[in-house]
Amino acid sequence: MIHSLLHVGMTVPDLEIGRAFYELFGLEARACGNDLVLRCPERAQDQIRLIQGPKKRLSYVSLGTDEAGMQAVKSQLERAGVVIVAAPFRVPFGGIWFQDPHGDWLNVQIEEAAPSLMAAPPELNVPGRYRRIGTRACDIESMQKRARPRRLGHLIKFSPDVDRSVDFYMQVLGLRMSDRAQDILAFLRGAKGGDHHLLAFAKSTHTGLHHLSFEVGDFDEIEIGAQTMVRAGYKSAFGPGRHVGGSNYFHYIRDPWNSLVEYFWDIDIIPEDDSGWVPLNVTPDELTAVWASEPPPPEFPMNFELPD
Template sequence: MIRFLHHVGLSVPDLEVGRAFYEAFGLEARVSGEHLVLRCKGRGQDQIRLMPGSPKHLSYVAYGTDAAGMKQVRKNLKSHNVTLEDAPFNIDSKGIWFRDPSNDWVHICEGVEAPAAPRPTPEVNTHGRYRRIGQRACDLTSSSRIATPLRLGHLIKFSPDMDKSIAFYTQVLGMKVSDRAGDILGFLRFGCGGDHHALGLAKSSHSGLHHLSFEVMDIDEIEMGAQSLMAKGYISAFGLGRHVGGSNYFHYIRDPWNSLVEYFWDIDVIPEDDSDWVVLNAAGPHELAAVWAVGPPKEDFAHNYEVPDGAEQGPSMALNEALAHG
């Protein structure tokens, strides 16, 4: 039913601090009323909307679908007694708004996913498939190159009830489980096929954003982007490495409010006809974390830093403990 990830809305205490970080990350910013909208260079689709608010928190996630998908979503929401609500933010938006089992806002609109800006694919020489002949892969100019993200590929957010959340996104919105680790971590993809996961769910005492993940062209761009951000004072949280769940290469960097952003490349793709795909149900999230990585994740890698109402700080959660004891 839902077919693609459109964009994510975040409330942050300082829009200009957000602008500085995400422009350093490689996105382009523009003002939209009282908000700041960020896009990938040359791609005609919002990827992040920053809105004034304190403390920082995940405000909503927007997905796209076609007319048939929208009709089925409306039918499923009604049959599961999910209430449609007025747009909760000062946004000129079309589509429908409702809350998921974690009480997070979800926005669905009709549309077509915008293509990424065309870029030449870097050639890679592997044994028996030599494509780059008489040409350097790297030269002196590449050292100053920064990452240019192509698209927002996925997000992982926290949920206090994994089974209920997974049931909602699969039964009501038509997603499918790609891999999971019991009731601690789950990776969901769109039913129409595509990336191994567009949405990840991680167990916590309360909702919140763990990370946003942007696709780049190759492993070099992952690390050049990460190194560029670290040179500006931003903190590395985990990487360089390669995941098991999704198989993608990765590097995670802390944003100014302790959520994470990830550069990724070479993710598993699952077709709509997915009869041959075998879902892993790992003993723990550590089994899905990394085939290899440069060092372990920082101790707070899986900490939920978003503050629930009435609390002073986000408590550590099950995913953090499971990774630590893996």
């Protein structure tokens, strides 16, 4: 059913503070009605819609499917007794709208994720597999390199009942379990495979956004991006490091409202025929990091969104 993450909507008290943060992060901003829409360079797909409002809040998540998937989602919603309603936000796109078990808004559209038109990064030379022959990976111009996010890969939402969220998103939307940490953390991928997770849930007293995560071209871009943000006064929240869940390299930055944004690179990809994939079910610490520059700070798993 659901095969891609399209974009998220976030209500924030000041659009210009959002613009400054995300433009420095590497996204491109444009006004869209009263909202501010952020995209990755060289990719024709909205990734974040910032909506002016009284307090910062993850407002909705927009997910992509195909025509057959839309029919299946609609019948699963009906079976689960979930009502499809008119769009609760003034947005210029279609699809269906409904709420998950904790009242968070979801939009599902018949839509393919847009391709990135950016050139592929240089090949990597690893022991026994040397693929960049006679070409430099770095030159003088590399010193001017900036992080250029390719796509919004995933988000982690807080949930007061991770098991209930997992049941809904797997049964009604067709997402699949990739790894979990008991009832504290669960990573779900799309119905057709792909990234290890496009959505994950972390336990909290109430819903909210833990982090958005953007794929960049290589490990250099993770750190060039993170260091650019830190030099401008934003806070490094955790990283660099490499996760166990998803295997991606990471560095998290605090956004102006205390949620997190992650640069990531080299995430696990799981095929649609996933017969060889065995989900882990371990402790949260065991899923967090193979290594990191320092342990995750105590506030890393905290939910800074205020409940309604």
